[in-house]
Amino acid sequence: MILHPPILALVLASLIGCGLIAWASLFAWRLLARWDLASGAESQIALERRTYLVSTVMAFVMAMQIGALVLFVFNADRMAAMFVGAMCAVGTLNASVYGFPALYAKMAMFFAASLWLVADHVDGRGRDYPLTRFKYRLLLAIAPLALVEAGLSLAYFLDLKADTLTSCCGSLFTPNKDGIAAEMASFDAASALGLIAAALLLAGGTGLAAGSGRLPTGVLRVASLAHGAASLFVFGAALIAIVSALSLYVYEHPHHHCPFCILKREYGYVGFALYLPLFAGTALGAGGAMLRTLPLPASLNVALPSIAGGLARASVAAFALFAAVAAAIVWRSGLILIGG
Amino acid sequence: MGAWATRQRYLIDFAALSLWRHGARSLGLWLIYVLVVFVVASVILYGAAIRREANAVLDAAPDVVAQAMRMGRHEMSTGADIEKLRGLRGADRLEGRLWGYLYDTSAAANFTLQVPSGFDPRFRLERGEAIIGEGVARLRKVEAGKMLFLISPARRFLKLKVKQVLPLGSALVSSDLVLVGEADFRAFFDLPAGQYTDIAMRVRNPAEVGKIAEKSLLALPGHRMVTRADMRRTYEAIFSWREGVLVALLSGALLAFAILAFDKAAGLSAGERREIGILKAIGWDTGDVIGMKLWEGAVVSVGAFLAGTVAAYAHVFLFSAPLIEPVIKGWSTLFPRVTLTPTVDALQVATLGFFTVVPYLAAILVPIWRTASADPDRVMR
């Protein structure tokens, strides 16, 4: 293990998060078995009282997980200097077999945590614990993921050794190799950009429809679900576009496909400006759609649709920001990939 | 502003109000918090700044240094070794370096005696001339134009006229240097002509450094090749390691502080208890009280984070870290007066936030909930 403050912080966050989630799952189990709003029994009152604690603690943990993803990637990029052959986060992540799995688990945890935060926020708006059952079922679903995530990060950090010979992004994201990274890199730049533009338009259209208050409820619901699906589509298309086209524009180099080097200081941290809105937009869009899949509780008659609409609008705004940054990258780049 | 945001605004207002009223009570805790952040932040900022400085400076170091080895020990290189490397294509500015240590009894310090490379005319030295680093000038109380006397372990004398004192700004790399001419160096250390401490090499194309180091190893099998990346990694590892050890040790202090915060948050005064009872009696629900208390915690911890970090910044960059220096300095009599370029790295700040804000908030969650979920009639009685 490398004693490095960000690593210590991440391990600390993983351990705190994992412990708290395990504890909360036990509570969730009990709650799902015994929850009965109609009952006035002592045990029900105790459950109701305790649910505030668990909600607060989990909101804290989920917020921490979201921060941990950013810190994880940032740190991976910075530590590249310590490994032989590493130029950016790819090298650091590749320095151990657990590196990329840990990243994927952290990303999954990010989305799961955002969904949970949305459910928790909406639940807090109704006075009769309308989404409590759903929230704790979701928590039970997230708990194994959290354990896996913590295990993978811990394994990764314990496995890391300085001076390990690792591979650089150049050898991973090259079109003529096997694997999903190579597939993404071999995508033609023009069609990748077309794909992401189409996805953004779709997400924008459905999002605006889902966010407008004037449509009938049924239409809103469909629009919202469509927006959720479109958000996932944007996420995939954006990753392809970043690997196959946008990163090239950033580096002004026709063969450098790395989606991690754009996080570096040399490129003005432009990667963060791309990824943060992209992740936020996807999470918000998916969160809005998730709300619409639930049966509408009476106590949330007003609040839930307004929150779902707000999420859709926020998602569109985040995607618009992503699109603006991407367009600015293409516009300001000295590289000409298409036409020319 | 949405209803949610308005509500949060009122909660913040309330939290701030309550903080102000009970401020004196939590002031002591807050000051300890600031102190903890200050110590951790000083370590992290200092580490980051010195790492960055080392990185920037080593950027200009030789691409490859070839050092002869014999029986696992360093050995002098010869002129013949240099000739063997001269044939390598891509190797530029190839030269034997001459440097060694001198324990100076009068200053009780180790100086690095070095012959400046012949490539820069500004450092050309005649016999009896020397250029010295800031630390040497400070310890021996000499300045440009004065004389400097050195005695070798073999009792050989060297009388040098100080031509120049290297600028204070470069002390981090030059503090203990005594630059002398080659003839003086060889005579002083009784070193035969054609022997060099090691061989420094610059490579025209940075992408070829690895290749050239490999080829050099083939040409000089007894040598070890130290590339610039090796030098960098050495320092990166040293500083990260030290920083990590310090932070790991300090996390004990953080834990102790979190326990203190937990204890403090658990033991509410009767006044605060009553206040919450009244709030709940007039219609606040548990979620509202938790929200308010969380805002209170956030104001306290973000405030302490800012105050501690700013104080650490001033400590490290305005006052050159007087509290950290002794740790690195050890028993060195010759410690460079390091001026560090102020840097604030987003990663360091984020790490610091994780280290200081997260444990505090985690510690106060349960007490907050206890307070907030108590029955109003019970607490008001």
Next chain:
Amino acid sequence: MTAPAPFRASTPVFRIAGGLVAAAIAALVHVAIAPGEAARLEGERALVEALDLTDLALFTEARYGRHRSQADLHSAFQDGPMLAEHFPAGSMVPPARGFPPAGFADGEGE
């Protein structure tokens, strides 16, 4: 509901918070301006380049700490797992493990 009332009794707390934020911003501005720093760093780099320097003059108490990245005649147990440490800096500086001949097969200890 009309616009929320201005913060009243809580204002001192916000004033303090504002002061802290202002101080933090001042620090960031100080970083951005960093009077004379660029020139100083440039001078330092030029010196390193001109003299072919390889190391920082930070650990000068013992000879083996001075040129950490180089082998030299003075290192105590330069290939050994841990030096029998005498100087305080030694507790801060781990043995250099970067070189193949040093042969730390485990690669641990960084």
